[in-house]
Amino acid sequence: MRFLTKITSRGVNVFYAEKQALFDVNLDIPKNQVTALIGPSGCGKSTFLRCINRMNDVIVGCRVEGKLTLDGADIYADDVDVVALRARVGMVFQKPNPFPKSIYENVAYGPRIHGLASTRADLDEIVIRSLERAGLFGEVKDRLHDAGTSLSGGQQQRLCIARAIAVSPDLILMDEPCSALDPIATARIEELIAELRESFTIVIVTHSMQQAARVSQTTAFFHLGHVVECGDTAQIFTDPHEKRTRDYITGRFG
Amino acid sequence: MSEFGAAQHALLRKRYASEKRFRRVGGAAVLTALAALALLLGSVLWRGVPAFFEQRVRLEVLLDEAVIDPDGLRDPISMAEANYAGLLKDALAAQFPEVSGRSEKRALVALLSAGAAYDLSDYVRANPSQIGQTISFEALLSDEVDLLLRGAGGREVAEGTRRLSDAQLGFIDALAERGLVRHAFAVRMLQTGDSREPELAGVLGASAGSFWTLLTTLALSFPLGVAAAIYLEELAPKNRWTDLIEVNINNLAAVPSIVFGLLGLAIFLGFFGLPRSAPFVGGMVLALMMLPTVIIASRAAVRAVPPSIREAALAIGASQLQTVFHHVLPLAMPGILTGTIIGMARALGETAPLLMIGMVAFIVDVPSGPLEPATALPVQIYLWAESAERAFVARTSAAILVLLAFLVLMNLTAVLLRNRFERRW
Numbered sequence: 001m002r003f004l005t006k007i008t009s010r011g012v013n014v015f016y017a018e019k020q021a022l023f024d025v026n027l028d029i030p031k032n033q034v035t036a037l038i039g040p041s042g043c044g045k046s047t048f049l050r051c052i053n054r055m056n057d058v059i060v061g062c063r064v065e066g067k068l069t070l071d072g073a074d075i076y077a078d079d080v081d082v083v084a085l086r087a088r089v090g091m092v093f094q095k096p097n098p099f100p101k102s103i104y105e106n107v108a109y110g111p112r113i114h115g116l117a118s119t120r121a122d123l124d125e126i127v128i129r130s131l132e133r134a135g136l137f138g139e140v141k142d143r144l145h146d147a148g149t150s151l152s153g154g155q156q157q158r159l160c161i162a163r164a165i166a167v168s169p170d171l172i173l174m175d176e177p178c179s180a181l182d183p184i185a186t187a188r189i190e191e192l193i194a195e196l197r198e199s200f201t202i203v204i205v206t207h208s209m210q211q212a213a214r215v216s217q218t219t220a221f222f223h224l225g226h227v228v229e230c231g232d233t234a235q236i237f238t239d240p241h242e243k244r245t246r247d248y249i250t251g252r253f254g
Numbered sequence: 255m256s257e258f259g260a261a262q263h264a265l266l267r268k269r270y271a272s273e274k275r276f277r278r279v280g281g282a283a284v285l286t287a288l289a290a291l292a293l294l295l296g297s298v299l300w301r302g303v304p305a306f307f308e309q310r311v312r313l314e315v316l317l318d319e320a321v322i323d324p325d326g327l328r329d330p331i332s333m334a335e336a337n338y339a340g341l342l343k344d345a346l347a348a349q350f351p352e353v354s355g356r357s358e359k360r361a362l363v364a365l366l367s368a369g370a371a372y373d374l375s376d377y378v379r380a381n382p383s384q385i386g387q388t389i390s391f392e393a394l395l396s397d398e399v400d401l402l403l404r405g406a407g408g409r410e411v412a413e414g415t416r417r418l419s420d421a422q423l424g425f426i427d428a429l430a431e432r433g434l435v436r437h438a439f440a441v442r443m444l445q446t447g448d449s450r451e452p453e454l455a456g457v458l459g460a461s462a463g464s465f466w467t468l469l470t471t472l473a474l475s476f477p478l479g480v481a482a483a484i485y486l487e488e489l490a491p492k493n494r495w496t497d498l499i500e501v502n503i504n505n506l507a508a509v510p511s512i513v514f515g516l517l518g519l520a521i522f523l524g525f526f527g528l529p530r531s532a533p534f535v536g537g538m539v540l541a542l543m544m545l546p547t548v549i550i551a552s553r554a555a556v557r558a559v560p561p562s563i564r565e566a567a568l569a570i571g572a573s574q575l576q577t578v579f580h581h582v583l584p585l586a587m588p589g590i591l592t593g594t595i596i597g598m599a600r601a602l603g604e605t606a607p608l609l610m611i612g613m614v615a616f617i618v619d620v621p622s623g624p625l626e627p628a629t630a631l632p633v634q635i636y637l638w639a640e641s642a643e644r645a646f647v648a649r650t651s652a653a654i655l656v657l658l659a660f661l662v663l664m665n666l667t668a669v670l671l672r673n674r675f676e677r678r679w
Contacts, residue, residue: 055569060492087571097562099581109580110570163570 006031006171006201007052012066014047016059021047023225025066029218034193034202036212036233039222040253045205048222049173051075052203053089054082070171087114090164090200094176096156098148098163103140106148106159107131110167126166134162135192154185161192165200172196174204178211190215209249213237221245298658302651308440308453309400310392311366311429313345317378319386328382338378339363339371342393349432350425361422367394369442369454392436397452397645399426403435406644443652447618448634452645455638457656459620463533463613463628464602464660470537470624471544471601476594478541479548480583483590486549487556488578507546514543515610523611530612531627539607544597551593555586588672595668599661605632631657 007029014022022044029035037045047056054075056062068075075085087110098106107127110116117123127144131137136158140151148159157177164172174193178186193202193215206212212219213233220230221242229236229245240246247253319326322336343363353359370393378385395403398417402409403426413420429435440453447459490496518539522528528535559582567577608614613629614637621628629637631653638650 053569055565058564058568083571083573086569091565091569093562093565093569095562097560097566099563099566100585109567109572113570113572113576113580160566163566167570 004031005029006071007203008067008069008072009048010067012048012051012064012068014044014051014056014065015061015063017061021225022051025227027220027227027230029201029203031201032197032199033217034197034204034215035218035220036216037203037205037220037222038207038209038212038248039228040248041207043222044225045220045222046175049091049175049203049205052171052173053086053091055086055091057082087167088169089171089173090167090169091173092157092160092164092175092177095180096153096160098151098156098159100147100149102145103131103148103151103159104144107162107166110163114167116167130162130166131159133165133196134158135188135195136162152185154181154188157181157185157189158192161189161196165196169200171201171203174202176205176207179207186211209237221248223248295658298651298654300651301648302653302655304404305648305652306440306443307437308442309395309403310436310438311346311395312390312392312434312436313342314348314388315341315345315374315391315393316388317341317385322378322385330379333379333382334375336375338374339366342366342370342374342391345391346393349429349434358421361419362425365395365399365422365425367396367453368451370394392438394453395435397643400453401645402426403430403437447620448616448629448637449618452641452643452649455646455649457631457634457653459617460629460631460634460653461656461660462621463536463617463634464630464632466533466621466624466628467536467540467608467613467630468598468602470534471540472594472598474538474541475544475548475597479545479594480552480590482545482549483552483556484578484583487553488582489574503546503549507550509543510606511543511604512606512610514539515607517542518607519610529625529627531615531617531629532625533613533621533628533630534624535611536608536613536630537624539611540601540604543604543607544601547597547600548590548594551596552586552590555589555593556582558589559585584675587675591668591671591675595664599664602660602664603632603657605630605636608633609636631660 005028007027009025009027009029012022012025013020025044025048027048037048039045050056051064051068052070052075056064064076070085070089074080099109101109104127107130108123111123111126117126128137131140136155139155140146140159148156151159157180161172161177178189181189190211193204196202204212204215216233218231219233219236221228221236221240221244223244229240229242231241236245237249240249318341321341322338323329323333325332343359343366346362346366347353347359350362353362373394374391377391402418402423409423418426426435442454443456445458446454446456449455486496486499518535522535522538523530563581563585564577567581568574572580608630614633615627615629616637617627617629619626635650635653635657638646638653
């Protein structure tokens with residue numbers, strides 16, 4: 001293999017009460033790359049994403065079987081601290097969800113609860129650096145103490161990205177981060193994803209195949225809870241091995 | 255495709271007409287409600303405002319040292335026991351030198367309130383240097399004189415059926431003619447507790463009782479209610495037990511308040527032996543009564559916080575408790591406060607449970623803490639409303655005014671707090 005594996009999934013089954021949402025998922029997510037999870041609605045790609053930072057834990061009746069490892073360590077082992085795991089695995093949601101606090105407080109919250117800054121100056125530095133890396137600092141530097149919710153949708157989403165990277169995670173999960181944004185804001189986020197790949201491993205769920213083709217190096221195609229095909233993005237989009245993949249990316253269904 | 259023709263236009267007119275009708279009915283309903291409110295407030299004000307005024311008569315009183323302080327020691331305790339009523343009696347009799355008979359003199363002195371002697375005693379203790387001099391002193395007149403001078407006395411009815419005799423009417427008229435009677439603001443109404451004499455009774459005792467009661471209620475029900483709501487909404491597993499608890503809370507909110515009073519009587523007084531008539535116990539009973547309301551309102555407010563905020567906090571590595579206290583609770587606070595204030599307003603006006611635990615006693619002293627015997631404003635209203643003296647009618651309405659003022663004050667606080675929390679970034 002040409003790359004290091006960040007996340008390995010072996011035989012992962014997920015149930016919501018009686019309903020099975022994922023069937024025997026085997027997947028390797030490479031380090032410092034962007035991995036896109038594509039597939040029609042309800043195929044289980046978001047479910048898989050939420051297994052990685054155990055956000056499914058809060059859903060009543062959700063059960064995860066199989067082995068899911070992050071850097072070789074089992075994510076679902078008994079001794080794993082969920083809070084510590086989530087500090088390593090950041091997440092950006094479909095709808096921008098900044099806290100109803102100031103821009104500064106939004107970014108500072110994570111470092112503060114994890115004790116990443118010992119002084120006010122350290123915290124300021126983390127906030128500014130995170131906003132810079134999220135490509136937002138220039139736009140908000142004069143109004144850091146305005147409400148985060150006063151920003152536009154695209155800016156809010158970049159604020160959420162800044163908030164996620166402020167705790168220096170290894171991995172960022174993005175659940176359709178651009179579906180609520182206009183094309184210009186989307187392009188801005190896509191550029192940002194390309195830059196962030198240098199330092200983070202990124203897993204992105206998207207409905208847009210063009211977006212998957214543009215931003216990712218690896219693509220996994222999900223259908224009805226199964227991983228149909230996973231491989232190099234260029235290969236998936238130009239020469240898929242599976243008929244279902246070809247049908248989906250050429251727009252026959254989905 | 256169908257035409258938008260005459261039939262459709264007729265239908266459209268009908269729709270507009272029904273809309274207009276609905277608006278009119280709604281407007282009429284609001285107007286009726288406003289009229290009822292105006293009527294209520296108007297009648298309470300009309301009856302209650304006179305209670306804030308009293309009638310006094312100016313007398314030339316000789317502060318006779320032989321009566322007040324025969325030993326010349328200026329000892330406040332022995333001075334307080336002196337016969338001030340006698341001094342006032344002499345001063346009043348001086349106005350009517352023609353009055354000589356014992357019963358006539360007694361009728362004359364009955365015009366003064368029992369409080370006049372206490373006022374004079376207080377005055378002398380504050381100004382001991384004036385002992386031996388003749389001072390001009392405004393003596394409080396009795397409630398019946400007050401009613402008569404306000405025009406509510408019933409001069410027209412026959413002598414035997416009213417409290418004041420013809421002779422007394424003559425005395426009053428003579429005093430008024432000489433310009434000695436004065437209508438003044440009754441500060442004592444806001445400074446004293448209950449009394450058998452209407453002109454001496456004030457609302458401070460009941461207000462202080464209500465204050466200590468509500469303070470206890472708030473201190474108990476707010477943290478307990480919010481904690482229960484957070485636990486049930488955010489932390490508790492959803493199973494048959496929590497369902498059962500939820501059903502019970504909803505039912506408790508509808509339980510008549512007197513039942514909580516009986517519970518308080520049996521548990522707090524009977525079993526734990528806590529003191530009777532104490533605002534602390536009243537507050538505990540009202541807290542029990544209020545808890546379901548606070549829990550239900552707080553749960554609704556917590557539930558209304560968008561899940562995306564919880565997800566955002568959890569995804570960044572906040573623990574469940576941090577998520578609740580840093581994000582969910584501040585956002586739910588306006589709703590929680592609204593629910594709490596509604597509950598507090600209900601508690602403020604509650605009478606029945608307080609009757610059960612003895613806060614209905616006749617208590618003259620103003621309570622200075624939650625463990626001293628006290629009554630509460632609504633109970634005071636109830637007590638005065640059933641008193642025989644006519645002057646208590648005005649006191650009753652005045653107490654209602656004070657109660658309403660407290661309510662307005664509390665609602666105002668709630669609105670201010672809510673605005674503060676809503677604007678907090």
